[in-house]
Each structure stands twice: as C-alpha cells, then as structure tokens.
Amino acid sequence: xxxxxxxxxxxxxxxxxxxxxEEELRSMAKELDLVVDSVASVxxxxxxxxxxxxxxxxxxxxxxxxxxxxxxxAEESLRNAPDAAEGKFKVPAILDEE
Amino acid sequence: MTSTGTPQGVVxxxxxxxxxxxxxxxxxxxxxxxxHLDRIRETDGAPVxxxxxxxxxxxxxxxxxxxxxxxLSVAAEVDAARARGEELPELAGxxxxxxxxxxxxxxxxxxASRMLEGWMSPYDATxxxxxxAARMPMLGKTNLDEFAMGSSNEHSAFGDTRNxxxxxxxxxxSGGGSAAAVTAFQTPLALGTDTGGSIRQPAALTGxxxxxxxxxxxxxxxxxxxxxxxxxxxxxxxxxxxxxxLHEVIGGHDPQDSTSLPDPVGDLAAQARAGxxxxxxxGLRVGVVKELTGEGFQPGxxxxxxxxxxxxxxxxxxxVEVSTPNFKYALGAYYLIMSSEVSSNxxxxxxxxxxxxVLPEDGPLTIERVMGSxxxxxxxxxxxxxIILGTYALSAGYYDAYYGSAQKVRTLVQRDFAAAFEQVDVxxxxxxxxxxxxxxxVDESAxxxxxxxxxxxxxxxxxxxxxxxxxxxxxxxxxxLPVGIQFMAxxxxxxxxYRAGAGLEALLEQRWGGPLWQALxxxxxxxxxxxxxPAAPDLSAPVRGGAR
Numbered sequence: 001x002x003x004x005x006x007x008x009x010x011x012x013x014x015x016x017x018x019x020x021x022e023e024e025l026r027s028m029a030k031e032l033d034l035v036v037d038s039v040a041s042v043x044x045x046x047x048x049x050x051x052x053x054x055x056x057x058x059x060x061x062x063x064x065x066x067x068x069x070x071x072x073x074a075e076e077s078l079r080n081a082p083d084a085a086e087g088k089f090k091v092p093a094i095l096d097e098e
Numbered sequence: 099m100t101s102t103g104t105p106q107g108v109v110x111x112x113x114x115x116x117x118x119x120x121x122x123x124x125x126x127x128x129x130x131x132x133x134h135l136d137r138i139r140e141t142d143g144a145p146v147x148x149x150x151x152x153x154x155x156x157x158x159x160x161x162x163x164x165x166x167x168x169x170l171s172v173a174a175e176v177d178a179a180r181a182r183g184e185e186l187p188e189l190a191g192x193x194x195x196x197x198x199x200x201x202x203x204x205x206x207x208x209x210a211s212r213m214l215e216g217w218m219s220p221y222d223a224t225x226x227x228x229x230x231a232a233r234m235p236m237l238g239k240t241n242l243d244e245f246a247m248g249s250s251n252e253h254s255a256f257g258d259t260r261n262x263x264x265x266x267x268x269x270x271x272s273g274g275g276s277a278a279a280v281t282a283f284q285t286p287l288a289l290g291t292d293t294g295g296s297i298r299q300p301a302a303l304t305g306x307x308x309x310x311x312x313x314x315x316x317x318x319x320x321x322x323x324x325x326x327x328x329x330x331x332x333x334x335x336x337x338x339x340x341x342x343x344l345h346e347v348i349g350g351h352d353p354q355d356s357t358s359l360p361d362p363v364g365d366l367a368a369q370a371r372a373g374x375x376x377x378x379x380x381g382l383r384v385g386v387v388k389e390l391t392g393e394g395f396q397p398g399x400x401x402x403x404x405x406x407x408x409x410x411x412x413x414x415x416x417x418v419e420v421s422t423p424n425f426k427y428a429l430g431a432y433y434l435i436m437s438s439e440v441s442s443n444x445x446x447x448x449x450x451x452x453x454x455x456v457l458p459e460d461g462p463l464t465i466e467r468v469m470g471s472x473x474x475x476x477x478x479x480x481x482x483x484x485i486i487l488g489t490y491a492l493s494a495g496y497y498d499a500y501y502g503s504a505q506k507v508r509t510l511v512q513r514d515f516a517a518a519f520e521q522v523d524v525x526x527x528x529x530x531x532x533x534x535x536x537x538x539x540v541d542e543s544a545x546x547x548x549x550x551x552x553x554x555x556x557x558x559x560x561x562x563x564x565x566x567x568x569x570x571x572x573x574x575x576x577x578x579l580p581v582g583i584q585f586m587a588x589x590x591x592x593x594x595x596y597r598a599g600a601g602l603e604a605l606l607e608q609r610w611g612g613p614l615w616q617a618l619x620x621x622x623x624x625x626x627x628x629x630x631x632p633a634a635p636d637l638s639a640p641v642r643g644g645a646r
Binding site for chain 1: 217218220221312313314327328353354356357359424426427429430431433434441445448449450451452453454455458463464465466467468469470471473474477482483485486487489490493499500502503504505506507508509510512542543545546547560561562563564589
C-alpha cells in the first residue's frame, strides 16, 4: 500500500548518515513497508479537534538555580575521543572534499 | 511444586531479608556480595570466544561487566561503618545489578552496542549516585537489546541472555539481563529501564517483579536516551516489597532532569507490607481491560490471568470490565513516536567526540563519510531499522500523517486511561501476550511487527506516562513457563501498585505454598549441562552473531 522504495530508503539513510549496502537497502524497504502499513491506521484514529500530546506529564517553567556546578575538564571530555590533538577533537576534513 | 531451583544460603534471600540480617549483625555485606559473585561465576558462563565478544557466554550471559573489586570494597566499607555503629540506609550493603544503559563511573557502559564498546562514562547517572549514597554494592552491568531496542535480548551486540526457566528460550527484552540475573539469584535487585515494556515484559517472562514508575518519578539523567518522552527507570526484583524498597532509593525529584516530578517518592514499602498483610484488596475497584484479553493472548496466559482476577474478587476486590477503545492504535502510535525520538537521540553517535569510529574503506576521507561508515558498523539491524523509520516519520510530507497523528493518538490513550480511572482504582491485564519463546523463533526481517506485538499490553502506559507493575501469575499449563500479571494505576499513584501487587503476590503464594521460583529448575546445573554438552554449540552461540 505505502510501497516504500529502495530509492526512498537510500535517501533516508543518507539523511541519517548510515551507509547501507544494496542488500540492506532492499530488505529495509521491504521491512519498512510492512511496518508503515501496520501503523497506517494511526492517521485515521483522531479527528482534527484532538490536540497532540508530546509529553505525558507536562511541566512548565522548569528552572534550577543559576549556579556553576561540577563540570568536566577538557582532559576528561577528550578521554573517550576516537582522535584528539592539542586539547581538541580531531576529525577528517569537513568542508573540502578536494 | 517441588523445590528444585531455590539455592540454599545467602543468594536465596530477598533484599528485605538480607537488609534485616545485615542490620542485625547476622551477616556481613562482604559475605553477601561474595556469595552473589560466586553465583554469577557459576551461572553466567565463560566467553564462547574470548577474542570475539559478539559470541556471548556459555551460560545465562546476564552480565556484560562484573564489578567484583569495587563491589567488595563498598561492602567492606559498609561492614566497617556498621561495626563502628554508624546509622546506615536500609539497603546499605545489599548488592544490586545495573542495566548497561545507565552510566556508571569506573565501569564500562556499552548499551550492548559496538558503538560504545570500551567507552567509560566521565560521570554517574543520578540513579547511580543514589545507589552509591544508599551504599549498595554494584555487582556489575546487565545485558540488554542494543540501545534497549528489542523484546527478546537477541539484539545485544555481545550475545543474548538466556531465560533461567529454559536456556533455549529468550528472557524478554530489552531488560532481559536484569530480569534473568534476578530470577537466577545472581542478584536480589536490579535496575531496568522501560520505554515500551522493557522492565515489565522480561519480568513476566522470567517470573520476576518489575515496575515502571510514573513518568518523571525517577530521574533519567545519565540514562542513555532511547525515546525521551517514554523512557523511565525502575526496579527489578523477586518480591513486590523488594521493588518498593529499591523504588524508594532511586525515586524523587532531580533538578538535572527537566521532566523530573517535584513530588516526594512516598512510603512505598509500607504500602507493599500492608498489601502483603491482606490490607489492600477489600473494596479495591479493579478494572479488567477488555482490549487486553482474548484474541492474540496465549490460552495459558489467559487462564492464569482469569485465575488471578478470581483471586482478587474472592479477596473482596470489586472487579469490573472496562473498555479502552483507543488502545488498538497504541502500538502503531508508539512505533512512530519512539522511532522518531530514536532517530533524533541517536544522532550523537557519529564517531566524533566519543565511541566507535570507523574509516571508510576507500574513496575520499571526509567527516560525512566517516559518520556514515561509523554508524553502518556501529549499529545493529534493529537500531538502523528504527532510525530509518523515525527519519521517515519526521520527514517533510509525512510528518502530519505519521508523527503528528501519533501524538494525537497519545491524547486519546490518555483520555481512555482518565475515563477508566474514574470508574476504578487500578487496571489489570496480562503483562505479555505469550510466555517466553524459543531463541531465534521470530524472524524480524520477515516481519518486524511480529516482535513488536510482544509489547501490546505494556505500551499504553508508556504513552500515557502512568505507572505499572508486573507480578508473577504462575506457570502456563501448556509450557510450564511464567506468566505475568500487570496492574496499572493513575499517574503519581505508584503506591497503589505496591499495595495491589503485594496483595495478589501473597494470595498466590498461599495457593502455591511458597514463591513461584520454588519451581525454577536448577540454573547452575542447566548451565553446566549446556557447557558440557557436545550437541550444544548451536545453543552456546548467539542467535544473530551479535548485532546483525
């Protein structure tokens, strides 16, 4: 019914930054199709007058005292980094693909 | 029932009884911790292949990390403090296990994902800090489906956990490790997390007790986020009273979680004690949820459920049937909301600041390609499925039809609960539609929805934020496996769950002549047989070869 295509999955995978093999794209399209079909009734359940709920128990104006608490040092923050240099996270080129 | 599975000695004791003996000086915490560490060694098994963690262990594989040294040293400090006559918290010295989705300083936290293998949290979760303040030795971190996504534990990247009732079956998920550890007497208590049933469904399938508190009742700070509007931390135990005692330790307001309720946690253990003494059921208005019985529920599950309802009635409860017509949309709405939040929450695992980084095998080395190959290698199939579904549900053109509609269903489910709780004090249903199924029995690549249906009875409470408990309801006649009974209460009324749950627990134990686990097979013997059985290799290897 919803017929999710391999091309749609490829686009979603690109948006989600997950590289996928041809086989994964095809099986994911088939699986998503099944899931989307079985949840389709959700769109017919509620009329336009029903408000949306984003949080089950909403709280308003949640603040805490504006005081400095414990923070991580740069060293602690970098301890789990896959790569670091000069006290900073080190990553491959962001802008230039050459 | 014949007594086969309850081990003699310290590990057979409840947390409440351990606490009593520790306080009375009849037992030391070091001895209590050591006995549980020995039990873990005896039942959890050895790595199938020490060079490949994805193959799991030869036994239960409930623990991803055993924290022996720190646990013993905390226990020794508690013993010394007690010897000096210091006043200590009630559960001081009582050991506990922690689901490996909750961050802990000094122990690895993996979320059962390759993505976080080797990661050491630089901070403690609020609930971890509370366990330390309560001076409870942490035995280690328990296994789960990767990032808590699954209902069978088969999606752990480090091998699945087995069900102590039958090692060829799944323990439920995602918190199968915590439930199996408690059931097999590896620990009296454990922490779990529940987004759509991850505490309660494993409790049902292993014959243990599990509670999902009111949303916001327990801090989520330091709990690796799956779906932030649904996630909740809660206790796992063998008795209702033990769950209440642990809930009191971890509950209460936390300024570091903006969704944390400002309410005090309340005297839950007193409620459990009153319920067990028979003071909870007379006059209690109990609603049987019409939509959560009948079709789709295994006959033996229905039979045990009906018997439990009859017991409640015979104890003076006023049982009526209530209808919640919008629950039929809950599963669909849940999968849209959950996966949408998952796709957003898991965006941070990109190989930049922490965790796994995988470089592309060929082509230009750019950060985008590093992210793509890192997430391809670091996430398992189910995590990817949910991220892609969530990305789809949130994308332009589909947002209103899927995510927007699902949020409206959430309102309808809340209204169903509100209407039901005008008529009754608590709702009751089976916790899960079936008993534990065989490992590998559900082929999710053929139809992912088949696995998702396990959570049909637990999901509505997560959507509405209301609390629920699963208590053991006996064994299904057709397969001899545990059945769970679920009570649900209005938001902030968690105390009712403990009163009603302990009441039913007492009535059932009276009928059985003791607790359910008297019928549990001898786990240590099963594990020895499994390890020594030449025909066992298919059993000792994980179903999916890890995260795939």
